[in-house]
Amino acid sequence: MTAGPAPATATGAPAVLGPDETDLLRELDAVLTGWARAAGAREILPPPVYPVSDLEKFDVYTNFPHLALVAAPLDLTDGPPRPAGGRFARADLQEPRLGLPHATCFGAYLYYEGAELAGDTLVTLVNRCFRNEDHYVPLRRLTSFQMREIVALGSFDHTQRLLADFTARITAFGAALGIGLEREAAADPFFENGGARALMSRLSPVKYEFQAGGLAIASVNTHRNFFGERCRIRLAGEPGHAFTSCVAFGLERWLAVLTDAHGSAPRALEAVREAAAALA
Amino acid sequence: MTAGPAPATATGAPAVLGPDETDLLRELDAVLTGWARAAGAREILPPPVYPVSDLEKFDVYTNFPHLALVAAPLDLTDGPPRPAGGRFARADLQEPRLGLPHATCFGAYLYYEGAELAGDTLVTLVNRCFRNEDHYVPLRRLTSFQMREIVALGSFDHTQRLLADFTARITAFGAALGIGLEREAAADPFFENGGARALMSRLSPVKYEFQAGGLAIASVNTHRNFFGERCRIRLAGEPGHAFTSCVAFGLERWLAVLTDAHGSAPRALEAVREAAAALA
Numbered sequence: 001m002t003a004g005p006a007p008a009t010a011t012g013a014p015a016v017l018g019p020d021e022t023d024l025l026r027e028l029d030a031v032l033t034g035w036a037r038a039a040g041a042r043e044i045l046p047p048p049v050y051p052v053s054d055l056e057k058f059d060v061y062t063n064f065p066h067l068a069l070v071a072a073p074l075d076l077t078d079g080p081p082r083p084a085g086g087r088f089a090r091a092d093l094q095e096p097r098l099g100l101p102h103a104t105c106f107g108a109y110l111y112y113e114g115a116e117l118a119g120d121t122l123v124t125l126v127n128r129c130f131r132n133e134d135h136y137v138p139l140r141r142l143t144s145f146q147m148r149e150i151v152a153l154g155s156f157d158h159t160q161r162l163l164a165d166f167t168a169r170i171t172a173f174g175a176a177l178g179i180g181l182e183r184e185a186a187a188d189p190f191f192e193n194g195g196a197r198a199l200m201s202r203l204s205p206v207k208y209e210f211q212a213g214g215l216a217i218a219s220v221n222t223h224r225n226f227f228g229e230r231c232r233i234r235l236a237g238e239p240g241h242a243f244t245s246c247v248a249f250g251l252e253r254w255l256a257v258l259t260d261a262h263g264s265a266p267r268a269l270e271a272v273r274e275a276a277a278a279l280a
Numbered sequence: 281m282t283a284g285p286a287p288a289t290a291t292g293a294p295a296v297l298g299p300d301e302t303d304l305l306r307e308l309d310a311v312l313t314g315w316a317r318a319a320g321a322r323e324i325l326p327p328p329v330y331p332v333s334d335l336e337k338f339d340v341y342t343n344f345p346h347l348a349l350v351a352a353p354l355d356l357t358d359g360p361p362r363p364a365g366g367r368f369a370r371a372d373l374q375e376p377r378l379g380l381p382h383a384t385c386f387g388a389y390l391y392y393e394g395a396e397l398a399g400d401t402l403v404t405l406v407n408r409c410f411r412n413e414d415h416y417v418p419l420r421r422l423t424s425f426q427m428r429e430i431v432a433l434g435s436f437d438h439t440q441r442l443l444a445d446f447t448a449r450i451t452a453f454g455a456a457l458g459i460g461l462e463r464e465a466a467a468d469p470f471f472e473n474g475g476a477r478a479l480m481s482r483l484s485p486v487k488y489e490f491q492a493g494g495l496a497i498a499s500v501n502t503h504r505n506f507f508g509e510r511c512r513i514r515l516a517g518e519p520g521h522a523f524t525s526c527v528a529f530g531l532e533r534w535l536a537v538l539t540d541a542h543g544s545a546p547r548a549l550e551a552v553r554e555a556a557a558a559l560a
Contacts, residue, residue: 011331011332011377011378012378013327013330013331014327014329015327016324016326016327016388016390016391017324017326018324019323019324019403021325022322022323022325023322023323025325042299042302042303043299043302043303043306044298044299044302045301045302045305046296047293047295047408048328048408049293049294049410050293051291051366052291052366052367053363054293056363056366061354061360061363062360065354065360066353066354068354069351069352069353070351070352070354070368070373071350071351072350072370072373072376073346073348073412074341074346074348074350074412076346080341080342080345081341081345082341083332083336083341086331086332086333086336086377087332087375087376087377088332088350088375088376089375090352090370090371090373090375091370093352093370093373093376094370095367095368095369095370096367096368096373097291097366097367098291098292098293098349098423110296123299125296128327128328128408130329130351132353132354142327143327143329144328144329
């Protein structure tokens with residue numbers, strides 16, 4: 001068999017992952033999901049497309065227009081258009097009403113849209129995420145990748161406990177895996193345009209990344225009540241809107257880092273099993 | 281907690297699946313993947329976007345232009361465009377070079393593109409699939425859904441054994457689950473435009489669907505060497521191009537049918553476990 005993962009193409013479309021890489025990604029995701037379940041999360045399952053009007057609620061097209069990809073059907077009025085040079089013309093399309101998400105946690109806020117939570121809530125979800133980048137690197141910077149998240153909704157204290165818990169866990173997991181992880185404060189452009197929130201974020205960082213050799217492979221994020229407000233989520237017995245936070249893992253980036261560190265995907269798979277068992 | 285799956289929207293974007301539905305979908309998919317592995321398949325992991333030029337190879341834009349969705353970045357030349365009424369204008373977009381797949385198995389042929397297989401090969405893969413439909417029904421007809429497939433590549437006999445094996449398995453599984461499944465011959469528009477292939481398909485059906493109350497929830501498909509030829513896949517020691525076949529499961533449709541049959545997702549989950557154990 002001579003097949004194997006090809007490099008990312010000029011369009012940024014990722015290669016199909018082979019069996020060893022797939023087994024590693026599945027194992028890693030099972031470990032992360034196991035942590036989430038042990039912390040009390042249940043899993044929900046978001047779609048990889050949303051109405052543009054839903055993503056608009058999160059200021060996606062204001063704060064991340066360069067990353068955005070939208071989906072459109074073909075306009076068949078004059079017969080099926082044919083692509084030329086690997087692309088369609090804009091005139092070949094109907095107007096796009098669907099947006100491809102660039103992060104997984106949107107699904108959690110939309111799931112609870114308009115809801116009153118009975119108590120502090122934890123969910124986990126994985127999605128295909130999409131980003132229009134100016135360059136692409138196999139596994140490390142892709143048009144589409146998988147992001148596993150654990151999302152806390154409810155009281156501010158609850159959202160902060162999740163982040164403290166997973167900061168410790170990610171640090172210990174990195175050490176057990178022999179990966180040097182740097183914890184770096186990062187800017188979160190969700191809050192770029194909000195005066196009070198931008199001030200708050202300068203006073204107290206809202207995002208920390210865990211970087212391996214400069215590559216962010218996980219992050220912990222405080223949103224205060226940004227998403228709670230946008231999706232009208234409330235916590236029973238509390239005034240105002242629910243607070244939220246999330247922990248995010250870029251699965252293909254973990255693959256890249258783990259495979260580099262352990263020499264091959266099967267050896268990295270063994271390392272993940274051993275590290276997870278040691279931490280259990 | 282008052283949240284729950286909302287109906288499919290006018291754009292056809294699916295609802296986020298709640299915890300009980302997610303557990304059921306995961307369990308069902310684990311059963312199907314277990315069958316695939318027991319039959320000798322390894323899992324590979326395809327992306328939910330491909331270069332338009334890859335999907336062109338499979339005549340997607342000739343045979344299924346009405347179903348096609350393509351993805352485009354925004355054109356920021358004059359500043360970020362703003363959506364109006366939940367949609368962007370065509371002039372807001374760059375020319376799309378990415379296509380969203382409407383079936384999972386494309387990933388298998390692209391993974392083995394240009395390869396010579398050492399022997400008969402079986403892989404399993406799941407993907408998000410996308411279809412622009414003229415109407416939408418929650419779980420049953422969605423813009424985006426999940427399709428698990430098992431794909432055989434190699435000799436013609438190998439491709440037919442997969443289909444015979446899984447025809448028996450699906451039939452037994454349906455019976456164990458108390459779902460009345462009808463096996464119906466169906467047309468496969470992949471072969472619509474090929475003279476010799478179209479004739480062949482009239483003589484001997486290339487697709488059978490398993491329908492529950494008229495809803496196709498699984499299918500078995502013979503492609504002869506259509507995909508082998510398009511992706512230049514060969515089998516060691518054999519002349520010509522490899523043959524392929526696939527078995528496909530629409531996971532959200534199984535959810536709809538199982539939940540209807542058993543009254544709730546948790547009861548359907550128990551039924552799936554029991555049926556899988558009975559068949560093991």
